[in-house]
Amino acid sequence: MNDSFLFTNNPSPIWIYDRDNLKFLNVNEAAICKYGYSKLQFLQMQVINIYPAEYISIFLEILAKNQNNLAFDYQCRHHCQDGKFIDVEIVTHTIKYQGKNAHLVYIQDITKCKEIEQNLQANEAIFRAIAEAIPIPLMISRSSDGSILHANQEFLTAFRCAPGDVVNCPVTDIYHEIAESQTLIEELEQKGSLQNYEILLKRGDGTSFWAIASLQYLTFNGEVAILAILSDITERKNTETRLKEKNEFLQSIFAQIPLMINLIDTAGKLLWVNQEWERILGWQIQDFQTRDLLSALYPNPQEHQYVIDFIQSAKRIWGDFRTQVRDGQIIDTSWTNINLPNGQILGIGQDITNRKQTEQALKTQLEREKLMRTVVQRIQQSLNLQDILNTTVQEVRHLLQVERVVVYQFAPDMSGKVVAESVEPGWIKSLGIQIEDTCFQNGAGVNYYQGRKRAIANIYTAGLTDCHIQLLEQFEVKANLVVPILLEVGGDNIGSRLWGLLVAHQCSKPREWEENQLDLLDQLSVPIAIAIQQSSIFQQAQTELAERQKAEMQLRSALAEKEILLKEVHHRVKNNLQIVSSLLQLQSQTLKEPEVIRVFRESQNRIDSISLIHKNLYTAPNIGQLDVVEYILSLATSILISYQIGPERIALEGV
The missing domain is CATH 3.30.450.20 (PAS domain)
Known part of the structure; x- marks a missing residue:
């Protein structure tokens, strides 16, 4: 990223071309501005297209000479799109770019420097005028001892000093590091000239600035001298430094x-x-x-x-x-x-894996709570156990995304059957099937009595017995979750009784279960057990109520029969007493003796009294008790009517 940024934003022209076909592969903005071609035009050209015809062979010869060198530099001339020619210093590096052998080329415009050199060589007499006229810092120093012989006004301005402060002073005074000046002279001696050498210089006030120096030997006042042409690049250096710091800062941020x-x-x-x-x-x-x-x-x-x-x-x-x-x-x-x-x-x-897992956990928790509320609400709203079980297996299957969920009920001999099932279409149905599980009958299910729950990811790798695997294969099971349904036992045998199992079946493939999925079934087994016990109590109450209603019906029937019998007895007793009373009445009418008549009438009155007592007993709410006051009142009234006695004839005798 740093390389790409520096390439694009470098203030000097840079381009990359293919070493094999010499086609441009990339150019930066500075090259586009300098040469006047668009980026698209560059990419459709070969690098030789910017060389004048007389320089093409020279360029190809330089390439051939340096084909094994990783880096080399040379000077030549280019022409721009507007037809102008510029002299350039080129530094070339061999690189790999987009899988191709390529050259990275750094270009420095030295047209002005070339013009200066040519003018100096052509006419040393007008050198001073030219040196003073050009807006570039220029200095001439003696080659033998390094004393400054001449400096133009731009130089004096750049170094913030007067002419008398510079002439005849050692050239090393303008370098920030003396060792750097020695290195520069050594390279000049080796190459004969230097172009675009970046160096840190020192002004007269002690401050420093960066410059590009181009050095060339010449004859000045009849002695060998060194011409130094400088260009202040402090602003560019500062920009590069800021860019570097910015890139390092960004890299630090990106890294942390x-x-x-x-x-x-x-x-x-x-x-x-x-x-x-x-x-x-x-x-x-x-x-x-x-x-x-x-x-x-x-x-x-x-x-x-x-x-x-x-x-x-x-x-x-x-x-x-x-x-x-x-x-x-x-x-x-x-x-x-x-x-x-x-x-x-x-x-x-x-x-965001952790966040997603947290969201999924919250979603699962909400779904579990919703399922628990649904089951509990169903238990509260209905005493129908089958309805509760059907709702439970249906909701659990949708929540766990499995192919089948069943409730399995054990018989006393540890056989059993599926009493509730929710199964995805296309898979074997097990509802109502009687299952003879020899594994359970031989004691393999003892762990479920102790409340053991189990998650099996793959029935073939879980260490199951052959009989257990064969049973599961009948229903296409590949993985399952199993929790026991335990009922609390009261009375003398306090503890739990294994009623059945709540089971989830994964039939399509093995499945790695999550712990919360097994916990869900385990939690659901509690309200299911409550529903079973509640339903059992309700059925027992219904049975007892039916028996009581039957006994009440029998009692009502017996009472109705007794009532009929009593009515019949009353009717017959009443009729018989009436007949006897009538017979006595008829018989008394045939008699003449008063005493005999009196006896007959007393007998008749006694029979009437007996009839009255019988009537009171029959009509009384409680046959075991008799209201004497009411009876005496009725008896007295009857006597008065029978004997036609007025109240004035009645008197109370003492005992």
């Missing part, structure tokens, strides 16, 4: 920030990634030199296309993705993209 960052070019090629990107995804940038980045991270074709569409949209929104890291693990990530002015895309991402 807990976000994944990558840079993708317009062709979709990965250019750069930060450390967090490599740490989370496990890949390194060199891994994608020969392979497609997105195909590795998103191997599923649909997801792959979705990611491409998301990147190309470059909307400043976050999108969540399931990303495959290098070891094959799938993690949850969230990404956003920023379109850069040069067409490149900056991707920013973060690992």
